[in-house]
Amino acid sequence: QNNTKGLKDYYQEFFPIGVAVNGRSLAGQEAHLLLQEFNSITPENAMKMEVIHPRKLEYNWALADSIVAFAQKNRLRVRGHTLLWHEQVPDWFFLDDQGAPVTKDTLLKRLKDHITTVVGRYKGKVYAWDVLNEAIDDNPKQFLRQSKWLEIAGEEILAKAFEYAHEVDPDALLFYNDYNSERPEKRERIYRLVKKLVDDGVPIHGIGLQGHWSIFEPSTSDLEQALERYASLGLQLHFTELDVSVYPWEKERRRKRPGEIDALTPALEEKQIAQYEMIFSVFRKYKSHITSVTFWNLSDRYSWLDHYPVQGRKNYPLLFDRNLERKKAYYKVVDFK
Numbered sequence: 212q213n214n215t216k217g218l219k220d221y222y223q224e225f226f227p228i229g230v231a232v233n234g235r236s237l238a239g240q241e242a243h244l245l246l247q248e249f250n251s252i253t254p255e256n257a258m259k260m261e262v263i264h265p266r267k268l269e270y271n272w273a274l275a276d277s278i279v280a281f282a283q284k285n286r287l288r289v290r291g292h293t294l295l296w297h298e299q300v301p302d303w304f305f306l307d308d309q310g311a312p313v314t315k316d317t318l319l320k321r322l323k324d325h326i327t328t329v330v331g332r333y334k335g336k337v338y339a340w341d342v343l344n345e346a347i348d349d350n351p352k353q354f355l356r357q358s359k360w361l362e363i364a365g366e367e368i369l370a371k372a373f374e375y376a377h378e379v380d381p382d383a384l385l386f387y388n389d390y391n392s393e394r395p396e397k398r399e400r401i402y403r404l405v406k407k408l409v410d411d412g413v414p415i416h417g418i419g420l421q422g423h424w425s426i427f428e429p430s431t432s433d434l435e436q437a438l439e440r441y442a443s444l445g446l447q448l449h450f451t452e453l454d455v456s457v458y459p460w461e462k463e464r465r466r467k468r469p470g471e472i473d474a475l476t477p478a479l480e481e482k483q484i485a486q487y488e489m490i491f492s493v494f495r496k497y498k499s500h501i502t503s504v505t506f507w508n509l510s511d512r513y514s515w516l517d518h519y520p521v522q523g524r525k526n527y528p529l530l531f532d533r534n535l536e537r538k539k540a541y542y543k544v545v546d547f548k
């Protein structure tokens with residue numbers, strides 16, 4: 212029994228506070244901290260296509276089932292992640308038995324089978340799904356990201372993913388999820404895609420704003436303008452993958468340079484404290500539109516940012532340090548009135 216007030220308690224009147232989980236999160240010290248601070252979880256990798264459906268006739272349910280069982284036992288919400296994405300998808304999806312590219316109809320059928328099987332298994336246990344992840348191109352001059360999905364099946368596959376999910380679980384909330392969604396040029400392209408889905412009567416209920424931010428972005432005005440813009444679509448807004456990197460954004464992966472500093476200096480930590488304070492101040496201001504805030508990973512002990520974009524460069528993006536202790540930024544997030 213743990214009577215310590217956590218993030219979820221401080222934000223009880225605002226929105227659930229979630230965290231991305233993996234196998235390590237479900238036991239010991241990390242599970243204790245998770246249950247103290249959070250009331251929603253998202254499987255970091257366990258429900259991605261390459262993990263849960265590695266071969267055409269093979270589903271791998273074990274880890275996803277254990278995460279969902281953990282949530283059921285502890286009365287946590289579960290956000291499903293993700294049903295259609297250009298990354299972490301196994302090659303077999305796109306190849307026929309002779310190793311040639313599949314036809315459009317075959318690909319649509321495979322996607323329908325995948326979504327029907329996965330969403331159907333967790334019906335009533337996963338309340339929200341990141342149906343479509345990162346479909347907007349990184350090049351501001353382009354609109355949709357070119358992927359094997361689009362190459363073979365065309366743009367209609369994007370709407371189909373939502374329809375397949377809605378058909379099998381009409382009660383699940385269906386989200387479009389993306390990153391850098393506060394950058395004005397990407398904000399307008401995300402807005403255009405989501406507005407088209409809404410106007411076409413596609414069953415979409417929300418926009419997932421990943422929130423992979425840094426001490427350099429977003430600005431307060433970019434964050435507020437993005438919230439206003441997306442809120443005008445009348446959909447729920449979830450912040451789905453929040454972390455605040457102490458390094459500037461880099462798109463291309465690279466290795467850590469010899470002598471490259473990766474310490475959390477007092478100057479960097481002061482900037483991170485100010486950024487987290489601003490972020491949660493804006494979140495509280497827009498509480499009528501925001502219905503979930505999820506951090507991507509639990510503590511600085513492990514972050515996906517330790518490997519991306521710079522392999523081996525330690526990052527410190529979260530509210531708990533490597534000893535699972537609350538950082539200074541934590542107290543700025545919870546100390547409001």
Ligand SMILES: Oc1ccccc1CN[C@@H]1C=C[C@@H](O)[C@H](O)[C@H]1O
Nearest residue numbers: 255256292298344390421423452515
């Ligand atoms: O995939 C990316 C590529 C470039 C920039 C950002 C991203 C963010 N992408 C997210 C980050 C981590 C993964 O675990 C999540 O599933 C993904 O949604």
